[in-house]
Amino acid sequence: xxxxxxxxxxxxxxxxxxxxxxxxxxxxxxxxxxxxxxxxxxxxxxxxxxxxxxxxxxxxxxxxxxxxxxxxxxxxxxxxxxxxxxxxxxxxxxxxxxxxxxxxxxxxxxxxxxxxxxxxxxxx
Amino acid sequence: xxxxxxxxxxxxxxxxxxxxxxxxxxxxxxxxxxxxxxxxxxxxxxxxxxxxxxxxxxxxxxxxxxxxxxxxxxxxxxxxxxxxxxxxxxxxxxxxxxxxxxxxxxxxxxxxxxxxxxxxxxxxxxxxxxxxxxxxxxxxxxxxxxxxxxxxxxxxxxxxxxxxxxxxxxxxxxxxxxxxxxxxxxxxxxxxxxxxxxxxxxxxxxxxxxxxxxxxxxxxxxxxxxxxxxxxxxxxxxxxxxxxxxxxxxxxxxxxxxxxxxxxxxxxxxxxxxxxxxxxxxxxxxxxxxxxxxxxxxxxxxxxxxxxxxxxx
Numbered sequence: 001x002x003x004x005x006x007x008x009x010x011x012x013x014x015x016x017x018x019x020x021x022x023x024x025x026x027x028x029x030x031x032x033x034x035x036x037x038x039x040x041x042x043x044x045x046x047x048x049x050x051x052x053x054x055x056x057x058x059x060x061x062x063x064x065x066x067x068x069x070x071x072x073x074x075x076x077x078x079x080x081x082x083x084x085x086x087x088x089x090x091x092x093x094x095x096x097x098x099x100x101x102x103x104x105x106x107x108x109x110x111x112x113x114x115x116x117x118x119x120x121x122x123x124x
Numbered sequence: 125x126x127x128x129x130x131x132x133x134x135x136x137x138x139x140x141x142x143x144x145x146x147x148x149x150x151x152x153x154x155x156x157x158x159x160x161x162x163x164x165x166x167x168x169x170x171x172x173x174x175x176x177x178x179x180x181x182x183x184x185x186x187x188x189x190x191x192x193x194x195x196x197x198x199x200x201x202x203x204x205x206x207x208x209x210x211x212x213x214x215x216x217x218x219x220x221x222x223x224x225x226x227x228x229x230x231x232x233x234x235x236x237x238x239x240x241x242x243x244x245x246x247x248x249x250x251x252x253x254x255x256x257x258x259x260x261x262x263x264x265x266x267x268x269x270x271x272x273x274x275x276x277x278x279x280x281x282x283x284x285x286x287x288x289x290x291x292x293x294x295x296x297x298x299x300x301x302x303x304x305x306x307x308x309x310x311x312x313x314x315x316x317x318x319x320x321x322x323x324x325x326x327x328x329x330x331x332x333x334x335x336x337x338x339x340x341x342x343x344x345x346x347x348x349x350x351x352x353x354x355x356x357x358x359x360x361x362x363x364x365x366x367x368x369x370x371x372x373x374x375x376x377x378x379x380x381x382x383x384x385x386x387x388x389x390x391x392x393x394x395x396x397x398x399x400x401x402x403x404x405x406x407x408x409x410x411x412x413x414x415x416x417x418x419x420x421x422x423x424x425x426x427x428x429x430x431x432x433x434x435x436x437x
Contacts, residue, residue: 008256015257054253074258078273081254084247085277085289094240094326095247097313097349099278099306100374100396110397111375118368118404 010039010047011056018057019074024067128190128432132177135429139170140337142425147340153402155410156348156355158418160321163345165422167324171233172429178226179433182219189434198223240327244319248283255287265290265303268310276376280310282319297376302369305361312356318349347395354399367403370396 017033018025025033031044048068051057059066085096103111143166146152152159176190183193184200201216201223259269268288271277277291288310290303298306313319322345328335329342357366374396410418 012257056257077254077258078271081251081258081271082273082275082277082291084251085271085279085291086275094319094323095244095251096279096281097310097319097322099309100370103374103396107394107397108375111371111400114397114400115368115371115375118364118371 007047007050010043011051014044014047014051015056015070018051018068018070021069024060024062024069026062026065026067028065030068128180128183129177132173132180132190132429132432135425136170136173136177139166139173139425142166143170143337143341147337147344151410152344152348153351153398154407155415155418156351158410158415160345160348160352161422162418162425163325163341163348164321165425167328167341169425169429172426172433175226175230175233176429176433178222178229182221182223182226186436189432189436191433193436194223194226236327236331237324240323240330244323245283248281251281252283252285252287255281255289259289262290262295264295264300265307268307270295276373278306278310278373280313282314282317286314288314293376294373297372298369301361301365302372305357305366305369306373308357308360309353309366312353313349316352316356318353322346322349347398350395350399351402354403358403363403363406367400370400370403 013034013036014030017030021033027041027045027048030048031039031041034044048057048059048066052059052068056071057068058071059068061067085098143163146159146162146166149159179194180190182197182201183190184197186193186196197219201219205213205216205220255269255271259271262268262270265288268290270290270292272292274293274296275291276293276297277289278294279289281287281289288307290306294306295303322342325338325342325345328338332338354366409415
Protein backbone atom coordinates (compact mmCIF):
# COMPACT_ATOMS: atom_id res chain seq x y z
CA UNK A 1 0.00 0.00 0.00
CA UNK A 2 1.28 3.48 -0.81
CA UNK A 3 1.90 5.87 2.09
CA UNK A 4 -1.01 8.08 0.98
CA UNK A 5 -3.44 5.17 0.98
CA UNK A 6 -2.15 4.07 4.36
CA UNK A 7 -2.75 7.52 5.76
CA UNK A 8 -6.28 7.48 4.35
CA UNK A 9 -6.95 4.09 5.94
CA UNK A 10 -5.63 5.35 9.29
CA UNK A 11 -7.78 8.47 9.19
CA UNK A 12 -10.78 6.33 8.48
CA UNK A 13 -10.01 3.83 11.26
CA UNK A 14 -9.48 6.64 13.76
CA UNK A 15 -12.67 8.44 12.72
CA UNK A 16 -14.51 5.14 13.26
CA UNK A 17 -13.15 5.04 16.81
CA UNK A 18 -14.23 8.65 17.44
CA UNK A 19 -17.68 8.03 15.97
CA UNK A 20 -18.21 4.90 18.05
CA UNK A 21 -17.25 6.66 21.27
CA UNK A 22 -19.75 8.58 23.37
CA UNK A 23 -17.11 10.73 25.06
CA UNK A 24 -13.95 12.61 24.02
CA UNK A 25 -10.89 10.34 23.92
CA UNK A 26 -7.21 10.89 24.61
CA UNK A 27 -4.61 9.85 22.03
CA UNK A 28 -3.79 6.83 24.22
CA UNK A 29 -7.44 5.74 24.43
CA UNK A 30 -7.82 6.06 20.67
CA UNK A 31 -4.67 3.93 20.20
CA UNK A 32 -6.06 1.22 22.50
CA UNK A 33 -9.38 1.06 20.66
CA UNK A 34 -7.82 0.67 17.22
CA UNK A 35 -7.80 -2.86 15.83
CA UNK A 36 -4.18 -2.37 14.83
CA UNK A 37 -2.60 -1.87 18.27
CA UNK A 38 0.96 -1.74 16.93
CA UNK A 39 0.70 1.90 15.92
CA UNK A 40 3.14 4.29 17.55
CA UNK A 41 1.64 6.87 19.89
CA UNK A 42 3.07 9.67 17.74
CA UNK A 43 1.43 8.24 14.59
CA UNK A 44 -2.00 8.27 16.21
CA UNK A 45 -1.33 11.79 17.48
CA UNK A 46 -0.30 12.99 14.00
CA UNK A 47 -3.40 11.55 12.36
CA UNK A 48 -5.69 13.02 15.04
CA UNK A 49 -3.98 16.36 14.51
CA UNK A 50 -4.59 16.14 10.76
CA UNK A 51 -8.24 15.26 11.33
CA UNK A 52 -8.59 18.24 13.65
CA UNK A 53 -7.02 20.55 11.05
CA UNK A 54 -9.39 19.24 8.36
CA UNK A 55 -12.31 19.97 10.68
CA UNK A 56 -13.45 16.37 11.18
CA UNK A 57 -12.28 16.15 14.80
CA UNK A 58 -12.47 18.65 17.65
CA UNK A 59 -10.00 18.70 20.52
CA UNK A 60 -10.07 20.12 24.02
CA UNK A 61 -7.56 20.41 26.86
CA UNK A 62 -7.95 17.97 29.71
CA UNK A 63 -5.18 18.55 32.22
CA UNK A 64 -1.94 17.86 30.36
CA UNK A 65 -3.52 15.83 27.55
CA UNK A 66 -5.75 16.64 24.57
CA UNK A 67 -9.08 14.89 24.23
CA UNK A 68 -10.53 14.35 20.75
CA UNK A 69 -14.07 13.86 19.54
CA UNK A 70 -15.73 13.79 16.13
CA UNK A 71 -16.89 17.24 14.96
CA UNK A 72 -20.19 15.74 13.73
CA UNK A 73 -21.62 12.25 13.79
CA UNK A 74 -21.31 9.81 10.93
CA UNK A 75 -24.91 10.33 9.79
CA UNK A 76 -24.34 14.07 9.35
CA UNK A 77 -21.47 13.44 6.95
CA UNK A 78 -23.43 10.78 5.05
CA UNK A 79 -26.26 13.30 4.73
CA UNK A 80 -23.83 15.91 3.39
CA UNK A 81 -22.58 13.44 0.79
CA UNK A 82 -26.07 12.49 -0.29
CA UNK A 83 -27.36 16.07 -0.45
CA UNK A 84 -24.49 16.91 -2.74
CA UNK A 85 -25.02 13.74 -4.77
CA UNK A 86 -28.78 14.22 -5.15
CA UNK A 87 -28.18 17.84 -6.13
CA UNK A 88 -30.81 19.21 -3.78
CA UNK A 89 -29.25 22.63 -3.57
CA UNK A 90 -31.21 23.50 -6.71
CA UNK A 91 -28.32 24.13 -9.06
CA UNK A 92 -26.77 21.53 -11.26
CA UNK A 93 -23.26 21.42 -9.99
CA UNK A 94 -20.67 20.27 -12.48
CA UNK A 95 -18.74 18.59 -9.68
CA UNK A 96 -20.61 15.27 -9.86
CA UNK A 97 -22.49 13.44 -12.60
CA UNK A 98 -25.69 11.71 -11.48
CA UNK A 99 -27.06 8.66 -13.26
CA UNK A 100 -30.63 9.96 -13.14
CA UNK A 101 -31.57 13.42 -11.98
CA UNK A 102 -34.32 14.13 -9.51
CA UNK A 103 -37.79 14.37 -11.01
CA UNK A 104 -41.14 15.71 -9.88
CA UNK A 105 -43.86 13.48 -8.41
CA UNK A 106 -45.98 13.59 -11.57
CA UNK A 107 -42.97 12.63 -13.67
CA UNK A 108 -42.18 9.78 -11.28
CA UNK A 109 -45.73 8.49 -11.77
CA UNK A 110 -45.14 8.48 -15.54
CA UNK A 111 -41.89 6.56 -15.02
CA UNK A 112 -43.59 4.00 -12.78
CA UNK A 113 -46.27 3.38 -15.40
CA UNK A 114 -43.59 3.05 -18.08
CA UNK A 115 -41.82 0.49 -15.93
CA UNK A 116 -44.99 -1.53 -15.55
CA UNK A 117 -45.64 -1.43 -19.27
CA UNK A 118 -42.20 -2.90 -19.88
CA UNK A 119 -43.58 -5.89 -18.03
CA UNK A 120 -41.75 -5.62 -14.75
CA UNK A 121 -43.38 -4.49 -11.58
CA UNK A 122 -41.44 -2.03 -9.47
CA UNK A 123 -40.05 -3.76 -6.41
CA UNK A 124 -41.09 -1.64 -3.48
CA UNK B 125 -12.39 47.99 -39.86
CA UNK B 126 -16.10 48.72 -40.12
CA UNK B 127 -17.03 45.80 -42.43
CA UNK B 128 -15.24 43.50 -39.98
CA UNK B 129 -17.38 44.84 -37.13
CA UNK B 130 -20.48 43.96 -39.11
CA UNK B 131 -19.25 40.47 -39.98
CA UNK B 132 -18.25 39.68 -36.39
CA UNK B 133 -21.50 41.10 -35.00
CA UNK B 134 -23.40 39.00 -37.53
CA UNK B 135 -21.50 35.88 -36.42
CA UNK B 136 -22.24 36.64 -32.75
CA UNK B 137 -25.92 37.20 -33.53
CA UNK B 138 -26.04 34.15 -35.76
CA UNK B 139 -24.63 31.87 -33.05
CA UNK B 140 -27.34 33.07 -30.65
CA UNK B 141 -30.07 32.30 -33.18
CA UNK B 142 -28.40 28.98 -33.96
CA UNK B 143 -28.22 28.04 -30.30
CA UNK B 144 -31.91 28.87 -29.82
CA UNK B 145 -32.78 26.64 -32.79
CA UNK B 146 -30.49 23.82 -31.62
CA UNK B 147 -32.00 23.90 -28.12
CA UNK B 148 -35.41 22.94 -29.49
CA UNK B 149 -34.20 20.60 -32.24
CA UNK B 150 -34.83 16.86 -31.91
CA UNK B 151 -32.13 15.50 -34.25
CA UNK B 152 -29.45 15.83 -31.53
CA UNK B 153 -31.04 12.82 -29.76
CA UNK B 154 -30.04 10.72 -32.77
CA UNK B 155 -26.39 11.79 -32.77
CA UNK B 156 -25.60 13.39 -29.41
CA UNK B 157 -21.84 13.47 -30.09
CA UNK B 158 -22.17 15.57 -33.23
CA UNK B 159 -24.69 17.86 -31.53
CA UNK B 160 -22.37 18.43 -28.56
CA UNK B 161 -19.58 19.38 -30.95
CA UNK B 162 -21.92 21.92 -32.57
CA UNK B 163 -22.87 23.35 -29.14
CA UNK B 164 -19.21 23.77 -28.26
CA UNK B 165 -18.49 25.49 -31.57
CA UNK B 166 -21.49 27.81 -31.12
CA UNK B 167 -20.32 28.80 -27.63
CA UNK B 168 -16.71 29.38 -28.62
CA UNK B 169 -17.67 31.22 -31.79
CA UNK B 170 -20.10 33.47 -29.91
CA UNK B 171 -17.45 34.44 -27.35
CA UNK B 172 -14.78 35.15 -29.95
CA UNK B 173 -17.14 37.07 -32.24
CA UNK B 174 -18.66 39.19 -29.44
CA UNK B 175 -15.25 40.12 -28.04
CA UNK B 176 -13.93 40.57 -31.59
CA UNK B 177 -16.77 42.83 -32.76
CA UNK B 178 -16.10 45.28 -29.92
CA UNK B 179 -12.36 45.06 -30.56
CA UNK B 180 -12.85 45.71 -34.29
CA UNK B 181 -14.87 48.83 -33.46
CA UNK B 182 -11.84 50.33 -31.72
CA UNK B 183 -9.14 48.81 -33.92
CA UNK B 184 -7.03 50.57 -36.55
CA UNK B 185 -6.47 48.76 -39.86
CA UNK B 186 -3.20 46.84 -39.83
CA UNK B 187 -1.46 43.71 -40.94
CA UNK B 188 -2.32 41.60 -37.92
CA UNK B 189 -6.08 41.29 -38.02
CA UNK B 190 -8.54 42.59 -35.46
CA UNK B 191 -6.44 41.53 -32.46
CA UNK B 192 -3.35 43.38 -33.68
CA UNK B 193 -5.44 46.35 -34.82
CA UNK B 194 -7.10 46.61 -31.43
CA UNK B 195 -3.73 46.65 -29.65
CA UNK B 196 -2.29 49.36 -31.91
CA UNK B 197 -5.62 51.22 -31.69
CA UNK B 198 -5.34 51.25 -27.90
CA UNK B 199 -1.70 52.35 -28.10
CA UNK B 200 -2.52 55.20 -30.52
CA UNK B 201 -5.45 56.38 -28.43
CA UNK B 202 -3.45 56.36 -25.21
CA UNK B 203 -0.55 58.19 -26.86
CA UNK B 204 -2.77 60.88 -28.35
CA UNK B 205 -4.67 61.27 -25.10
CA UNK B 206 -1.44 61.58 -23.14
CA UNK B 207 0.23 64.02 -25.53
CA UNK B 208 -2.87 65.95 -26.50
CA UNK B 209 -2.33 65.89 -30.25
CA UNK B 210 -3.00 63.72 -33.31
CA UNK B 211 -6.56 62.34 -33.46
CA UNK B 212 -9.16 64.41 -31.61
CA UNK B 213 -9.31 63.46 -27.91
CA UNK B 214 -13.04 62.60 -28.05
CA UNK B 215 -12.31 60.06 -30.77
CA UNK B 216 -9.49 58.59 -28.70
CA UNK B 217 -11.76 58.34 -25.63
CA UNK B 218 -14.47 56.56 -27.63
CA UNK B 219 -11.91 54.16 -29.07
CA UNK B 220 -10.52 53.40 -25.62
CA UNK B 221 -14.04 52.85 -24.26
CA UNK B 222 -14.99 50.16 -26.80
CA UNK B 223 -11.61 48.49 -26.48
CA UNK B 224 -12.01 48.46 -22.69
CA UNK B 225 -15.49 46.94 -23.10
CA UNK B 226 -14.02 44.25 -25.35
CA UNK B 227 -11.24 43.46 -22.87
CA UNK B 228 -13.76 43.44 -19.99
CA UNK B 229 -16.05 40.95 -21.79
CA UNK B 230 -13.07 38.71 -22.53
CA UNK B 231 -11.87 38.91 -18.90
CA UNK B 232 -15.40 38.20 -17.63
CA UNK B 233 -15.75 35.05 -19.75
CA UNK B 234 -12.32 33.77 -18.69
CA UNK B 235 -13.07 34.60 -15.06
CA UNK B 236 -16.42 32.80 -15.07
CA UNK B 237 -14.73 29.69 -16.44
CA UNK B 238 -11.82 29.78 -13.98
CA UNK B 239 -14.06 30.47 -10.97
CA UNK B 240 -16.37 27.60 -11.90
CA UNK B 241 -13.42 25.24 -12.37
CA UNK B 242 -12.03 26.19 -8.98
CA UNK B 243 -15.42 25.70 -7.29
CA UNK B 244 -15.78 22.29 -8.91
CA UNK B 245 -12.31 21.20 -7.79
CA UNK B 246 -12.98 22.29 -4.20
CA UNK B 247 -16.35 20.52 -4.09
CA UNK B 248 -14.90 17.31 -5.54
CA UNK B 249 -12.00 17.34 -3.11
CA UNK B 250 -14.34 17.63 -0.14
CA UNK B 251 -16.53 14.89 -1.59
CA UNK B 252 -13.56 12.55 -2.09
CA UNK B 253 -12.35 13.10 1.48
CA UNK B 254 -15.80 12.29 2.85
CA UNK B 255 -15.95 9.18 0.67
CA UNK B 256 -12.57 8.03 1.95
CA UNK B 257 -13.91 8.27 5.51
CA UNK B 258 -17.38 6.81 4.93
CA UNK B 259 -17.71 4.68 1.79
CA UNK B 260 -16.78 1.03 1.40
CA UNK B 261 -16.46 -1.49 -1.39
CA UNK B 262 -19.07 -4.13 -2.18
CA UNK B 263 -18.70 -7.29 -4.30
CA UNK B 264 -22.06 -6.51 -5.99
CA UNK B 265 -20.55 -3.40 -7.61
CA UNK B 266 -16.88 -4.06 -8.35
CA UNK B 267 -14.82 -0.90 -8.69
CA UNK B 268 -17.47 1.31 -7.11
CA UNK B 269 -17.88 2.74 -3.61
CA UNK B 270 -20.99 2.21 -1.53
CA UNK B 271 -22.45 4.85 0.81
CA UNK B 272 -24.86 3.54 3.44
CA UNK B 273 -27.97 5.62 2.79
CA UNK B 274 -31.48 4.40 1.93
CA UNK B 275 -32.10 6.94 -0.87
CA UNK B 276 -31.27 5.80 -4.40
CA UNK B 277 -28.24 7.56 -5.79
CA UNK B 278 -25.70 6.57 -8.41
CA UNK B 279 -23.10 9.01 -9.62
CA UNK B 280 -19.46 9.56 -10.40
CA UNK B 281 -16.90 12.01 -9.09
CA UNK B 282 -14.82 12.85 -12.18
CA UNK B 283 -11.19 13.87 -12.04
CA UNK B 284 -7.75 12.34 -12.03
CA UNK B 285 -8.71 10.25 -9.01
CA UNK B 286 -12.23 9.45 -10.14
CA UNK B 287 -14.79 7.49 -8.17
CA UNK B 288 -18.09 5.78 -8.93
CA UNK B 289 -20.52 5.87 -6.02
CA UNK B 290 -23.65 3.79 -5.45
CA UNK B 291 -25.90 4.24 -2.42
CA UNK B 292 -27.15 1.30 -0.38
CA UNK B 293 -30.65 2.33 -1.52
CA UNK B 294 -29.65 1.74 -5.15
CA UNK B 295 -28.13 -1.65 -4.29
CA UNK B 296 -31.51 -2.70 -2.86
CA UNK B 297 -33.45 -1.18 -5.75
CA UNK B 298 -31.63 -2.69 -8.75
CA UNK B 299 -30.78 -6.24 -9.72
CA UNK B 300 -27.23 -7.21 -10.67
CA UNK B 301 -27.77 -6.72 -14.43
CA UNK B 302 -29.17 -3.23 -13.87
CA UNK B 303 -26.29 -2.37 -11.55
CA UNK B 304 -23.83 -3.45 -14.25
CA UNK B 305 -25.61 -1.14 -16.70
CA UNK B 306 -25.35 1.78 -14.26
CA UNK B 307 -21.63 1.11 -13.76
CA UNK B 308 -21.07 0.97 -17.54
CA UNK B 309 -22.87 4.33 -17.90
CA UNK B 310 -20.79 5.97 -15.17
CA UNK B 311 -17.54 4.51 -16.50
CA UNK B 312 -18.35 6.03 -19.90
CA UNK B 313 -18.67 9.47 -18.24
CA UNK B 314 -15.34 9.09 -16.49
CA UNK B 315 -13.42 7.67 -19.44
CA UNK B 316 -14.56 10.35 -21.88
CA UNK B 317 -14.23 13.18 -19.29
CA UNK B 318 -17.77 14.38 -20.02
CA UNK B 319 -17.42 16.69 -17.03
CA UNK B 320 -14.95 18.81 -19.00
CA UNK B 321 -17.46 19.10 -21.86
CA UNK B 322 -20.13 20.24 -19.46
CA UNK B 323 -18.03 22.63 -17.36
CA UNK B 324 -18.14 25.76 -19.60
CA UNK B 325 -21.90 25.42 -20.15
CA UNK B 326 -22.55 24.92 -16.46
CA UNK B 327 -20.27 27.89 -15.66
CA UNK B 328 -22.15 30.21 -18.04
CA UNK B 329 -25.55 28.95 -16.93
CA UNK B 330 -24.77 29.53 -13.27
CA UNK B 331 -23.00 32.86 -13.81
CA UNK B 332 -25.95 34.26 -15.78
CA UNK B 333 -29.05 32.58 -14.35
CA UNK B 334 -31.25 35.26 -15.96
CA UNK B 335 -29.94 34.51 -19.45
CA UNK B 336 -32.47 31.94 -20.60
CA UNK B 337 -30.43 30.76 -23.54
CA UNK B 338 -27.34 30.13 -21.37
CA UNK B 339 -29.41 28.00 -18.97
CA UNK B 340 -31.13 26.21 -21.87
CA UNK B 341 -27.75 25.43 -23.42
CA UNK B 342 -26.55 23.96 -20.13
CA UNK B 343 -29.65 21.80 -19.63
CA UNK B 344 -29.57 20.60 -23.24
CA UNK B 345 -25.87 19.72 -23.29
CA UNK B 346 -26.23 17.97 -19.91
CA UNK B 347 -28.97 15.76 -21.40
CA UNK B 348 -26.91 15.07 -24.55
CA UNK B 349 -23.94 14.03 -22.42
CA UNK B 350 -26.18 11.55 -20.56
CA UNK B 351 -27.38 10.15 -23.89
CA UNK B 352 -23.79 9.80 -25.03
CA UNK B 353 -22.97 7.80 -21.89
CA UNK B 354 -26.12 5.70 -22.41
CA UNK B 355 -24.94 4.90 -25.95
CA UNK B 356 -21.50 3.88 -24.70
CA UNK B 357 -23.05 1.67 -22.02
CA UNK B 358 -25.10 -0.08 -24.71
CA UNK B 359 -21.88 -1.44 -26.20
CA UNK B 360 -21.56 -3.66 -23.14
CA UNK B 361 -25.08 -4.04 -21.76
CA UNK B 362 -28.57 -4.60 -23.24
CA UNK B 363 -30.75 -1.50 -23.59
CA UNK B 364 -33.56 -2.93 -21.49
CA UNK B 365 -31.41 -3.23 -18.35
CA UNK B 366 -30.27 0.36 -18.64
CA UNK B 367 -33.84 1.53 -19.27
CA UNK B 368 -35.33 -0.26 -16.25
CA UNK B 369 -32.42 0.96 -14.09
CA UNK B 370 -33.15 4.53 -15.21
CA UNK B 371 -36.88 4.16 -14.52
CA UNK B 372 -36.34 2.68 -11.07
CA UNK B 373 -33.75 5.22 -9.95
CA UNK B 374 -35.67 8.11 -11.54
CA UNK B 375 -38.99 7.14 -9.97
CA UNK B 376 -37.41 6.65 -6.53
CA UNK B 377 -35.79 10.09 -6.59
CA UNK B 378 -39.16 11.84 -6.64
CA UNK B 379 -40.35 13.86 -3.71
CA UNK B 380 -36.86 14.25 -2.28
CA UNK B 381 -36.34 17.70 -3.69
CA UNK B 382 -38.47 20.64 -2.54
CA UNK B 383 -40.67 21.96 -5.34
CA UNK B 384 -38.97 25.35 -5.32
CA UNK B 385 -35.56 23.86 -5.89
CA UNK B 386 -36.89 21.94 -8.85
CA UNK B 387 -38.28 25.02 -10.52
CA UNK B 388 -35.16 27.06 -9.84
CA UNK B 389 -32.76 24.46 -11.12
CA UNK B 390 -34.55 23.86 -14.37
CA UNK B 391 -36.63 20.76 -14.03
CA UNK B 392 -35.29 17.39 -15.04
CA UNK B 393 -38.81 16.29 -15.93
CA UNK B 394 -39.04 14.42 -19.19
CA UNK B 395 -35.26 14.00 -19.31
CA UNK B 396 -35.36 10.50 -17.87
CA UNK B 397 -38.41 9.71 -20.00
CA UNK B 398 -36.62 10.97 -23.11
CA UNK B 399 -33.59 8.80 -22.39
CA UNK B 400 -35.75 5.73 -21.76
CA UNK B 401 -37.75 6.28 -24.95
CA UNK B 402 -34.49 6.53 -26.84
CA UNK B 403 -33.26 3.25 -25.36
CA UNK B 404 -36.44 1.25 -25.95
CA UNK B 405 -37.34 2.56 -29.40
CA UNK B 406 -33.98 3.51 -30.87
CA UNK B 407 -33.93 5.79 -33.90
CA UNK B 408 -31.28 5.46 -36.59
CA UNK B 409 -28.23 7.64 -36.12
CA UNK B 410 -27.90 10.58 -38.47
CA UNK B 411 -26.52 9.49 -41.86
CA UNK B 412 -22.75 9.87 -42.10
CA UNK B 413 -22.88 12.72 -44.61
CA UNK B 414 -25.21 14.70 -42.33
CA UNK B 415 -22.87 14.12 -39.38
CA UNK B 416 -19.98 15.31 -41.55
CA UNK B 417 -21.98 18.40 -42.45
CA UNK B 418 -22.56 19.15 -38.75
CA UNK B 419 -18.83 18.79 -38.03
CA UNK B 420 -17.90 21.08 -40.95
CA UNK B 421 -20.40 23.68 -39.71
CA UNK B 422 -18.80 23.49 -36.27
CA UNK B 423 -15.31 23.94 -37.73
CA UNK B 424 -16.47 26.87 -39.87
CA UNK B 425 -18.16 28.56 -36.90
CA UNK B 426 -14.86 28.68 -35.02
CA UNK B 427 -12.65 29.31 -38.05
CA UNK B 428 -14.42 32.50 -39.16
CA UNK B 429 -13.90 34.61 -36.00
CA UNK B 430 -10.41 33.18 -35.39
CA UNK B 431 -9.34 34.09 -38.94
CA UNK B 432 -10.76 37.60 -38.69
CA UNK B 433 -9.07 38.13 -35.32
CA UNK B 434 -5.63 36.98 -36.45
CA UNK B 435 -5.31 37.80 -40.15
CA UNK B 436 -5.92 40.81 -42.36
CA UNK B 437 -7.30 40.88 -45.87
